[in-house]
Amino acid sequence: MKITVITGSPRKHGNSIAMTEAFMKEAEKCGHTIQRFDAVTMKINGCHACMTCYKSGKACSFNEEFDAIASSILESDGIVFTMPVYWYSIPAQIKGIIDCLFSLVVGEKDVAGKKWGLITCCEEHDLSVMDGVRIPLEKSAALLKWESVGEVLIPGVLNEGDINKSEGCQQAAELAHKF
Secondary structure (H helix, E strand, C coil): CEEEEEECCCCCCCHHHHHHHHHHHHHHHCCCEEEEEEHHHCCCCCCCCCCCCCCCCCCCCCCCCHHHHHHHHHHCCEEEEEEECECCECCHHHHHHHHHCHHHHHCCCCCCCCEEEEEEECCCCCHHHHHHHHHHHHHHHHHCCCEEEEEEEECCCCCCCHHHHCCHHHHHHHHHCCC
């Protein structure tokens, strides 16, 4: 399978990135092809609701860099979103990308049936803290008619390296086998 991975962490060596790398390494061992996009290095703002998606040939009239992500999603069999929880929600670094997924709907792109997964972590030990990431992505994926293959939800990690005291990387690697 071809899998698009979209990360939303500003930390190059953060906990969600460590899980992302564990997922990618295992997915490649399984024979999958990965294309990774790091939201923090891209200049993508939220949707302008201009409804001109794909009218100029590009996915988004305002966010040129989103076009590469949209193209990758269209060509992929699976999509994985990875991010930490920021203030009980989706980090701003990736939210613009998620909002721009609207272009796939406006542009009437056939994306139904793709598999998707989520990898996220948070500082607190309460799993419900991740609801602000999990629920919006589940609803978005349902709208796009994507099939969930699994979620890796790891609580209790804050500082870089804390993920190594958990099963996060192992669970992320196991997620690769579900694609």
